[in-house]
Amino acid sequence: MPSSNLKNSVKNTIERYSMINKGDTVIAAVSGGADSVALLYVLYSLKDELGFSLAACHVNHNLRGEESDSDERFVRRMCRFLDIPLYTASIKVNDLRQKHDSLEECARRLRYDFFESISKGRLIATAHTASDNCETILINMVRGTALSGICGIPAKRDNIIRPLLYNTREDIELYCSENCLDYVTDSTNLSDDYTRNKIRHKVVPLLKEINPSLFSAISRLSQSVSDDDRYLDKIASELMEKARTADNKYDVGILRTADECILRRIVTMIFKDNDIPPNMKAVESCVGIIRAGQGKINPCQFRFVQIRKKKLFVVTDREKFRRN
Amino acid sequence: MPSSNLKNSVKNTIERYSMINKGDTVIAAVSGGADSVALLYVLYSLKDELGFSLAACHVNHNLRGEESDSDERFVRRMCRFLDIPLYTASIKVNDLRQKHDSLEECARRLRYDFFESISKGRLIATAHTASDNCETILINMVRGTALSGICGIPAKRDNIIRPLLYNTREDIELYCSENCLDYVTDSTNLSDDYTRNKIRHKVVPLLKEINPSLFSAISRLSQSVSDDDRYLDKIASELMEKARTADNKYDVGILRTADECILRRIVTMIFKDNDIPPNMKAVESCVGIIRAGQGKINPCQFRFVQIRKKKLFVVTDREKFRRN
Structure with a gap:
């Protein structure tokens, strides 16, 4: 997909899943990595057309010392340049980590707690991509799941929306490069997760040798299966209430x-x-x-x-x- | 699963999918490999209890010269020993291969043609296992599929039944070893298929490092998703007829x-x-x-x-x- 299409493609995703209504405020979660920088700029380019207000938020996980602070400064500069409000949180992940909590899992939990605390009914947009979705679906499959696990990451749940969910990392890198967008190494990409690392670095490359369009294939599967799953849940809920x-x-x-x-x-x-x-x-x-x-x-x-x-x-x- | 359970597990599969009725004749497709030898013996041990007659069939693909003939003799001896009728076919796969036909695809097609020619309303049992099913599901996913592809190999379709579909290769090897069953290297295991080989020898071992019970997890997924798929197809057929x-x-x-x-x-x-x-x-x-x-x-x-x-x-x- 040529880069110029990322904006249209994201717009289609937003409309297809009724993610944003006129008058909404969307807070983009920005780590400073390529995915979230692309998310922020694409939303910025769509905000007048779709009639929503844009803000950003950033979580400093304090896991990489000066590098973490430098990422935060990068995001601050970007938001100042775009003239959009920025909410920040500083989290000491290592101090708050609970037993049996992986670093990634703990950071994720704290991040979503922060999202909830600032959202107040507003939308939070995260930068999950088709690549993340593909990994999640494979992980669910391998660990054992029913249909719901094949649906992968939801495009929309409560006030969390994921406008990049059907675009690949390649689309995003192309968009950043063609629009001269600078970004940092994704600080949310903690990936101390053994399973996700194995899927990302060993399994996915093998599967991409079989089908270079792997992410698109899995994206289509995820969308179509999500429709099936929603329908079956609707039928089940109706009968449950009847009973x-x-x-x-x-x-x-x-x-x-x-x-x-x-x-x-x-x-x-x-x-x-x-x-x-x-x-x-x-x-x-x-x-x-x-x-x-x-x-x-x-x-x-x-x-x-x-x-x-x-x-x-x-x-x-x-x-x-x-x-x- | 201890070996002694293979018989019970296969019996459960047969009953769950209503594969065999009293008075049926089942023709087991036997290559001579571990899977099909286990299939033949398990069916043999169940035939009086479930009230069906057992026969076998063997396809000589003539792809490995004397080795192919030796496999055929092995199957002949086994059927003579068990005193069950054997149907054989000798197929020159290489001569009959069509353009764009992989060796595996061609052999498969000819094998099923032979099954059809001999079945005459009787059941054909093939020795597909949870391992085959897992590979097929992964291949479908990677190539691009909707829900139906995640269902994998059907446990029953028309007169073809697959009683071993929810057992793993390990179950089968254990059964063969504990029952002192001899077998040959599976002659149907042609696998010139680039994709299947990559999935079998590279991807599956990585996924089994993440979850040693991979095949059981995928088996459960396949069964549960098949139920969903069947239900959705039923609803769709009904509305199609109404329209x-x-x-x-x-x-x-x-x-x-x-x-x-x-x-x-x-x-x-x-x-x-x-x-x-x-x-x-x-x-x-x-x-x-x-x-x-x-x-x-x-x-x-x-x-x-x-x-x-x-x-x-x-x-x-x-x-x-x-x-x-």
Whole structure:
């Protein structure tokens, strides 16, 4: 795709997913790397046409000493040049890291907390690209997932939008180079993540030897599968509400009319509503008792899913369960 | 999974997919390799319990001279030992290979032609495993696919059944070793296919470093996604029939009630029925004219899809199209 098309392509993505409405304020998350610099400039070039206000935010992770501060100064200069407001946060990732938290995971969590704290109903645009999406889909597949994992990174979720999600890193580098945009080495690209590094540096290059348009192929897959997933969730939600009884249980007779794949989704939703961790085996067991019309399962500590008098319900308290 | 479970696991697969009914005859396709030897023995151990008759077939591809003949003798001896009928075919793959046909693709085509010629309504069991399925899914993903490609190799299609599809190569080798089953190097494993070789020998080992249970993870994904795909196809077929008019066109008003992902499937089905090659862009264009309620597209040579008087139809003849 020629660089001049990045703007049009991003505009299409924004419109296709109804990301931005007239009068909205969009805060672009800018690390200073090529992806986020391109994001900021493309949004800047679209803001009058699409009628939104633009701001930026930057998170200093304080992980690379002077280099981190220099990235922050770079972003400050850029925003001053474009005359757009900038929100910054300084985060000591290493101090706030919790047990079992990878550096990348912790930084991600803190970044999104910061986004939430500044957004106040405004949109946050992140610079995730088709390359990130492809990696995420492959990681989900390898670790084990159902359809939802193949959807990859959502183009829009709540107030987070990802206008670059269907463009590749190559599109972005071309755009930066043709528009003489300077950028720093992406400071959010911490990638201490063993799995993501292996996928990015070893698996993806092999797959690109098979198909140089890998990212486009996976992007199309991700979009088409996301539509399928949304539709199936809609059908499942509707049936789940139809089955809900006055006493907030579920009519097993109605649940049993569902196709296998819909029933599995309904059970997954019931689990989520009751803080039961997602677990394919437990979901299958629960589908089993629904099909049988009776039984109870114990999907995790302090939770029982039980069928009584043709109604399914979750018991969340041990004592209460004993009394029943 | 301990070896003793292979039989139970295969029995579960057979029952879950209603592969075999009492009184059926199953012809196992046996190359002599570990996978197909395990398939033959597992089916042999299940035939009385499930009430089916067992036969075998073997294709000599004549690609490795004396080695090919020796494989055939090996299979003959095994079937004589088990006292089951054997159908054999001798195919000169190299002579019958067509332009643009890879050796593997050609051998595959000839093998399935042979299966069809001998089956006469009986079932053919092939020895595809979770490892084959994982490779196929990765290949489809990399080359570009929608949901259907993530379903992988179907467990059952027409009279072809694949009882080992959810077992791994490791399960099979363990079964062979614990049951002292001898086997030859799989003669169907031609693999001159550049893509499959790269996936099998380079990509899969890297992914297994990330998750040693890769094949199980992909198997579960394949099963769950196949259910989703089947359900969406059912919904699409039903709406397509509802939209079909007396003059064998499609009522655009009815088509437009469909969700995007269902409409895409309906268009794909209409394309297939009219010998229009699958092509995502053409499908999107067709969805576009349906949403617009008017227009025509030319998805391939000698085919036009057109909307007139709120009905969609395919014109398959150029002259006829001109006259319209």
